[in-house]
Amino acid sequence: MTPLKARWHQSISEIPEEHWRALVGEQVIPFYRWGWLNALERSGSIAPEQGWQPLHLALWRDDRPVAVAPLYLKGHSYGEFVFDQSFARLASTLGLRYYPKLLGMSPVSPVLGYRFYVREDEDERQLTAVLIAAIDAFCEQHNILSCNFLYVDPEWRPLAESAGCAAWLNQQSLWNRGDHCHFDDYLNGFNANQRRNIKRERKAVAKAGLTVTPLTGEQLDRELMQRMYCFYEQHCSRWGPWGSKYLEKGFFEALAENYCDQVVLFSAHRGDPRQPVAMSMCVHDTRRLWGRYWGSQEEIDCLHFEVCYYAPIQWAIEQRFDCFDPGAGGSHKRRRGFVARPHASLHRWYEPQMDGLIRAWLAKVNGLMLEEIEAINAELPFKADVPELSL
Secondary structure, eight states: OOOOEEEEESSGGGSOHHHHHHHHOTTSOGGGSHHHHHHHHHTTSSSGGGTEEEOEEEEEETTEEEEEEOOEEESSOTTOSSOOHHHHHHHHHTTOOOOSEEEESOTTOOOSOBOOEEOTTSOHHHHHHHHHHHHHHHHHHTTOOEEEEOSBOTTTHHHHHHTTOEEEEEEEEEEEOTTOOSHHHHHHTBOHHHHHHHHHHHHHHHHTTOEEEEEEGGGOOHHHHHHHHHHHHHHHHTTGGGSOOOOOHHHHHHHHHHOGGGEEEEEEESSOTTSOSEEEEEEEOSSEEEEEEEEESSOOTTHHHIIIIIHHHHHHHHHTOSEEEOOSOOGGGGGGTOEEEEEEEEEEESSHHHHHHHHHHHHHHHHHHHHHHHHHHHTOSBOOOOOOOOO
């Protein structure tokens, strides 16, 4: 058998799309498809000058890749939503350079599912170990302090941990459809007080004369995605330097060209859905819905809840999706049907003292995180199947 050769790629375009597709498979979530990652790069949203240097690692046999690790060299910690500032402060205390760091995730998308992708006819455990060994060698050669895999696929996590990665638990929010067939089924799961609150919030939007319409597939075009970009840009600008605007207009335009069947816009309007007052953007596959961005040109009571939570949940029930991940942050999600769940990021540190200190810290804080999640779910105002918690 021809020996493997490890290659580092500074753009996903260096790996032909058909090869990437053969590695990730047809069922991969949208955020790890070649077109999505390429749109981020081509639009300039993810680029060295933005602190994101694509650095994908592939194992090649002859003229085709047999495994790939989507990776980026990061000059900061923005756009990750796993907040490692305490690690950066520890590195400074120890006199170590924290940046750049090596990062595995779908950029600016806090979406569960990161893993190495290996061809079905290859040994996944073996090639995972080969990829991690190549990562270790690269980091040590270039004096990189850490490698970090965020929002990892729970099925892949044991493979990476067996290769020596340390797990750090955080939490995310998730709505599960269960046996709901109608929005009223969702409402009936709440206690009486919160059910009244949700009805009141939806009525506030209706009283403002607004209707929310989902637009997807052939209903989407370049003009509508440009409108979505304007809402996104406007919303980010409201928060000034904390606005976290990462994406350029070209990315949204690329979605109009290649991802219409996996993007849904929730348009809040007073007439034509193509003339929205506010809009949210979600991404979906055949089973799952992910909330991403929103914006509004008017301040309307409860509008955010409607276009970002209630309308997407109603649409997800109609489409019979299994679950809805509304995105990072926001304790207010808990009162609207979302359960707290743990997610793991995996880390490697290449300086022994820092590695030892953080691993000892993780042994304590991971247990505390599970206790926090359990406490949150104990106070939910609705019936829910809460997750079984374990390290």
